[in-house]
Amino acid sequence: MAKGNKFTGGGVNQNKAAMMQRIQQMQADMERVQNEISESTVEATAGGGAVTVVMKGSHELVSVKLKPEIVDPDDIEMLEDLIVAAVNEAEKKAADMMEEGMAGITGGLNIPGLF
Secondary structure (H helix, E strand, C coil): CCCCCCCCHHHHHHHHHHHHHHHHHHHHHHHHHHHHHHHHHEEEECCCCCEEEEEEECCCCCEEEEEEEHCCCCHHHHHHHHHHHHHHHHHHHHHHHHHHHHHHCCCCCCCCCCC
16 A cells, blocks of 8 residues: 655645544534523613513524613604613624634634624
8 A cells, every 4th residue: 555655645644634623623623512502591771771581692683671661652763772772782783792702712813604
């Protein structure tokens, strides 16, 4: 059996196997972190705490809490705006949490469509 020449030395297959093993471990780690983050929650507020929302890392809205004094039947539009602002902030926090979790695994690699 040939040992390979200077261009295809015997270490190439070992390097490929080691790289595949690292990739498989990274995939397993990424799945574990994604599952953990999906169940973690973030909280965001708007209007100085008048509206508070809780969202899972999976971007599932868990709860919306309103301070009673913010509910003004004559100004529903303001309440709607505050809810939208709080939900958008929670969504950003959830996305940042996922990005940070994945960066810890990928070493900051920017792989489009990864998560």
